[in-house]
Amino acid sequence: MIYLDNAATTLRKPPEVIQAVVNAMNQMGNSARGTHDEALAASRIIYETRELLSDLFGCPRPDHVIFTSNSTEALNTAIYGMISQGDHVISTDMEHNSVLRPLYRLEREREVSLSFVPADEGGTICYEEFERQITPRTRAIVCTHGSNLTGNLVDLVRVGEIAKKHKLLFIVDASQTAGVFPIDMEKMHIDVLCFTGHKSLFGPQGTGGMCVRPGLDIVPLKVGGSGVRTYEKIHPKELPVGLEAGTLNGHGIAGLGAGVRFIKDTGMEMIRRHEEKLARVFYEEVCQIPGIQVYGDFQADCRAPIVALNLKDYDSSEVSDELAQGYSIATRPGAHCAPRMHQALGTVEQGAVRFSFSWFNTIEEVHTAIRAMKELSQ
Amino acid sequence: MIYLDNAATTLRKPPEVIQAVVNAMNQMGNSARGTHDEALAASRIIYETRELLSDLFGCPRPDHVIFTSNSTEALNTAIYGMISQGDHVISTDMEHNSVLRPLYRLEREREVSLSFVPADEGGTICYEEFERQITPRTRAIVCTHGSNLTGNLVDLVRVGEIAKKHKLLFIVDASQTAGVFPIDMEKMHIDVLCFTGHKSLFGPQGTGGMCVRPGLDIVPLKVGGSGVRTYEKIHPKELPVGLEAGTLNGHGIAGLGAGVRFIKDTGMEMIRRHEEKLARVFYEEVCQIPGIQVYGDFQADCRAPIVALNLKDYDSSEVSDELAQGYSIATRPGAHCAPRMHQALGTVEQGAVRFSFSWFNTIEEVHTAIRAMKELSQ
Numbered sequence: 001m002i003y004l005d006n007a008a009t010t011l012r013k014p015p016e017v018i019q020a021v022v023n024a025m026n027q028m029g030n031s032a033r034g035t036h037d038e039a040l041a042a043s044r045i046i047y048e049t050r051e052l053l054s055d056l057f058g059c060p061r062p063d064h065v066i067f068t069s070n071s072t073e074a075l076n077t078a079i080y081g082m083i084s085q086g087d088h089v090i091s092t093d094m095e096h097n098s099v100l101r102p103l104y105r106l107e108r109e110r111e112v113s114l115s116f117v118p119a120d121e122g123g124t125i126c127y128e129e130f131e132r133q134i135t136p137r138t139r140a141i142v143c144t145h146g147s148n149l150t151g152n153l154v155d156l157v158r159v160g161e162i163a164k165k166h167k168l169l170f171i172v173d174a175s176q177t178a179g180v181f182p183i184d185m186e187k188m189h190i191d192v193l194c195f196t197g198h199k200s201l202f203g204p205q206g207t208g209g210m211c212v213r214p215g216l217d218i219v220p221l222k223v224g225g226s227g228v229r230t231y232e233k234i235h236p237k238e239l240p241v242g243l244e245a246g247t248l249n250g251h252g253i254a255g256l257g258a259g260v261r262f263i264k265d266t267g268m269e270m271i272r273r274h275e276e277k278l279a280r281v282f283y284e285e286v287c288q289i290p291g292i293q294v295y296g297d298f299q300a301d302c303r304a305p306i307v308a309l310n311l312k313d314y315d316s317s318e319v320s321d322e323l324a325q326g327y328s329i330a331t332r333p334g335a336h337c338a339p340r341m342h343q344a345l346g347t348v349e350q351g352a353v354r355f356s357f358s359w360f361n362t363i364e365e366v367h368t369a370i371r372a373m374k375e376l377s378q
Numbered sequence: 379m380i381y382l383d384n385a386a387t388t389l390r391k392p393p394e395v396i397q398a399v400v401n402a403m404n405q406m407g408n409s410a411r412g413t414h415d416e417a418l419a420a421s422r423i424i425y426e427t428r429e430l431l432s433d434l435f436g437c438p439r440p441d442h443v444i445f446t447s448n449s450t451e452a453l454n455t456a457i458y459g460m461i462s463q464g465d466h467v468i469s470t471d472m473e474h475n476s477v478l479r480p481l482y483r484l485e486r487e488r489e490v491s492l493s494f495v496p497a498d499e500g501g502t503i504c505y506e507e508f509e510r511q512i513t514p515r516t517r518a519i520v521c522t523h524g525s526n527l528t529g530n531l532v533d534l535v536r537v538g539e540i541a542k543k544h545k546l547l548f549i550v551d552a553s554q555t556a557g558v559f560p561i562d563m564e565k566m567h568i569d570v571l572c573f574t575g576h577k578s579l580f581g582p583q584g585t586g587g588m589c590v591r592p593g594l595d596i597v598p599l600k601v602g603g604s605g606v607r608t609y610e611k612i613h614p615k616e617l618p619v620g621l622e623a624g625t626l627n628g629h630g631i632a633g634l635g636a637g638v639r640f641i642k643d644t645g646m647e648m649i650r651r652h653e654e655k656l657a658r659v660f661y662e663e664v665c666q667i668p669g670i671q672v673y674g675d676f677q678a679d680c681r682a683p684i685v686a687l688n689l690k691d692y693d694s695s696e697v698s699d700e701l702a703q704g705y706s707i708a709t710r711p712g713a714h715c716a717p718r719m720h721q722a723l724g725t726v727e728q729g730a731v732r733f734s735f736s737w738f739n740t741i742e743e744v745h746t747a748i749r750a751m752k753e754l755s756q
Contacts, residue, residue: 003416009408009625011416018403021629025396025582029708030386035699036708038381038389069447069584072624076600097613098602098624104611105601198625204403206447206584206627221599222454223483224476230713231726233482235475246450246476247387247576249584251399252630321413330407330414335608348609 002329002365007148007176007306007356009198009205011330013259017202020258024251031250042250049257050240056260057174057193058184059211066243067209067253071175072098073221074194074210077243078171079103079142081218082192085110087139090130090168093119093340094147094154099173100340103142113137119344123150123296130162140169145183146176149338149352150296150345151279151306153177160189175199176304179263180272185211192216200358202263203256206249212239220245271359275305278357278366283307285370289377295345295352305357308336311377316351319376323353327372331355380707380743385526385554385684385734387576387583389708391637395580398636402629409628420628427635428618434638435552435571436562437589444621445587445631449553450476451599452572452588455621456549457481457520459596460570463488465517468508468546471497471718472525472532477551478718481520491515497722501528501674508540518547523561524554527716527730528674528723529657529684531555538567547594553577554682557641558650563589570594578649578736580641581634584627590617598623649737653683656735656744661685663748667755673723673730683735686714689755694729697754701731705750709733 003011024045029038031046050065059065068074079102083089091103093116106112115133117125130141141163146153156172163170171192174183178193179200185193190213197207212218223235224245236242263271287294291312296303311319320333334351335342342348355369381389402423407416409424428443437443446452457480461467469481471494484490493511495503508519519541524531534550541548549570552561556571557578563571568591575585590596601613602623614620641649665672669690674681689697698711712729713720720726733747 001415003407005407005412005414005417008412008417009406011405011407013403018400021399021403021582022396025391025399025633027389028387028583029381029383029389030576030583034383034386034708034710035695036383036702036710037379038708039383039386039710069451069627070624072602073447073600076602076623096603097608101601101611101613101623105613196625198408204399204627204629205406205408205625206630222451223479224450224454225474225715227715230475230715230720231717233479235479235483245454245479246448247574247583249447249582249627249630251582252584252627255403317413324414330412330416332412332414332417337603337605337608339609342608 002368004355004357004361004369005330005332006358007199007354008332010200010202010358012358012360013202014262016262017255017258021204021251021255024254028250028254030247045254045257046248046250049253052257052260054211057211058186060186060214064212064214064239065209066212066240067248069206069249070208071173071194071196074208075099075173076102077221078192078194078210078218079106080221082169083112083139086137088113088135088137089140089142090115090117090133090138091142092117092125092144093344094125094144094152095338095340096144096148096173096175097337097339099142099144116340119341121344121346123147123152123341123345127155127158130159134166138168140171142171144173145181146304147338147341148176149308149336149341149354151304152296152300153303156188156190164189180268180275180304182268185213197252197256201256202259204252207252207256218243274359275357278361278363279305279307281363282355282366282370286373289374291377292373295347306354308352308354310347310350310352313350316353319353322376323372329369329372380746382733382735382739382747383708383710384736385577385732386710388578388580388736390736390738391580392640394640395633395636399582399629399633402632406628406632408625423632423635424626424628427631430635430638432589435589436564438564439592442590442592442617443587444590444618445626447584447627448586449551449572449574452586453477453551454480455596455599456570456572456588457484458599460547461490461517464515466491466493466513466515467518467520468493468495468511468516469520470495470503470522471722472503472522472530473716473718474522474526474551474553475715475717477520477522494718497719499722499724501525501530501719501723505533505536508537512544516546518549520549522551523559524682525716525719526554527686527714527719527732529682530674530678531680531682534566534568542567558646558653558682560646563591575630575634579634580637582630585630585634596621652737653735656739656741657683657685659741660733660744660748664751667752669755670751673725684732686730686732688725688728688730691728694731697731700754701750707747707750
């Protein structure tokens with residue numbers, strides 16, 4: 001099987017990630033719930049993972065790395081926790097439903113008004129639009145770092161400058177980029193960086209989180225046991241516990257830490273170059289196949305290792321099924337939880353077949369996929 | 379090391395649980411996000427775990443078993459998702475902060491009024507109080523199945539009858555009992571059963587969930603990617619996806635499924651008898667040691683395998699540290715996220731040393747713990 005659905009989840013994990021989970025399941029107690037060795041071991045491993053992530057993302061404090069079950073939870077927490085009644089929020093057409101649906105919900109429930117920086121038919125946005133859409137009630141820019149459909153990136157330095165200049169909150173969805181592209185919260189003026197663990201960070205499913213700029217006040221999504229201040233009716237505010245009610249996914253977090261270590265040991269740039277090369281080789285070949293239309297901007301200097309395409313007017317599911325059954329190649333068809341992006345690209349009906357690459361893919365696999373697409377096109 | 383902190387998390391898992399997680403990490407794609415073999419494998423394993431849990435808890439439909447990251451998230455979802463402005467809710471003094479703090483939050487934010495069935499100094503409640511506290515605005519009873527501090531159980535059949543009679547929602551926190559004590563949602567008239575995976579279900583941390591009676595309408599805590607109905611602004615309502623935004627913890631859920639299978643294969647009654655015996659032997663011996671006070675009702679026919687105690691007026695943390703360092707026995711001291719229970723028992727200052735037993739503990743370990751307490755008391 002050739003797994004090219006890494007934008008959904010990286011199926012192949014470094015062996016040390018699996019080993020870290022196994023070790024945790026053999027020896028980890030409940031963190032912050034006792035002082036015996038096993039509870040302390042859990043607390044230590046979890047704290048080390050916070051340190052690794054804060055270092056990776058330029059988060060000023062390890063204790064401001066919050067763990068959630070996925071980036072959706074992180075985005076819901078950040079969006080509901082900071083956007084108030086009547087606020088205006090600027091987002092983009094490139095967003096995933098994990099950004100869009102929480103925003104639409106606030107539109108209904110808190111009279112929040114929304115503006116979307118439009119994407120053109122190549123899937124790219126015009127940065128001037130961010131400033132043009134600012135109103136006196138604008139409270140935040142919520143924006144992805146990379147489209148899960150086209151792989152096009154957003155220049156976070158540029159958007160961060162705008163957010164800073166206009167004193168707007170800047171909430172970033174790094175689901176598709178964390179672990180592959182450099183992110184520096186301070187340099188990019190990011191207030192909350194939301195990430196998932198199970199994609200390019202090579203962690204287990206059930207991991208993810210958010211890095212929070214010190215000084216921000218985020219209303220928690222959920223409250224409960226905190227291990228500290230048991231007698232207070234209000235869940236404690238200090239981070240990380242303030243946004244982490246209940247028992248953490250310690251076993252998963254141990255694996256996530258091993259994933260981040262793997263990235264640091266291998267070198268993020270090395271990983272990125274390999275993935276970019278695979279995507280580039282694939283793109284260069286398939287875009288020449290008659291009847292294939294590739295979506296997104298491939299002139300960009302830098303893009304996530306994703307190639308979305310369609311073959312003539314075949315339904316994308318049909319093509320993807322054919323790839324799976326005829327060639328043992330795993331891709332993802334259909335709509336990709338990115339409704340505005342499909343609208344911009346004109347692929348609402350057809351969907352798109354997404355090929356997404358990871359460190360563990362080989363150039364041989366890419367050539368097999370190219371051959372498969374050539375055959376299918378005939 | 380003798381691990382007697384199983385009420386916090388079961389450290390020792392059946393080997394097949396770890397193996398299931400490893401297998402999942404080696405072969406599982408993202409469930410409901412594609413149709414290739416790996417995505418389908420994920421969907422299948424997750425669905426099988428829903429079936430196992432629905433069967434275990436008497437949940438009428440497997441697709442009404444919702445996965446969350448822990449029971450705290452399940453309780454927050456059920457409580458915020460069903461209790462409205464101005465409602466009255468009945469709960470008990472036996473609750474964990476995972477029940478109390480969401481309720482206190484609604485007291486502040488939705489003018490919800492709360493009544494608590496009081497616990498006496500033995501930690502038990504009077505069932506007549508439930509009916510006495512009902513008002514015309516009472517909407518729900520939210521109640522634990524077993525105290526995490528004393529191990530005393532609540533008779534869910536009895537409380538369920540009251541809830542049914544008065545047409546109240548019945549939300550149950552089964553964190554301490556799921557996997558050890560029979561639970562039948564239908565027989566007990568439970569509307570939402572909240573459970574954690576990493577305790578007596580032997581699953582990995584990061585797992586848990588809620589079983590929802592068909593026909594209930596629960597407002598989701600978070601919304602986002604659903605894998606279906608991409609173009610709708612509102613997160614789809616149908617279960618399970620309606621309450622499961624974003625990528626599930628597939629790896630953890632695979633382990634949870636193996637945990638439930640282990641329980642079914644071993645026999646829940648067999649497990650319960652073993653744990654009850656360990657707790658009973660421990661209790662019978664330690665309650666005779668001069669200077670030791672044990673909390674809770676040990677006349678009860680049936681109780682969770684927990685023994686909480688104090689030694690003279692020593693701080694519970696001191697005793698627990700001594701057990702950890704001098705005897706390699708892991709227990710949990712302090713407050714146990716159960717403030718009202720500590721108030722009822724009169725242990726707010728001192729906390730309590732909690733010994734909690736699991737299937738993987740042996741009678742020899744119990745005797746070692748008894749000897750340790752005897753020595754410490756001298």
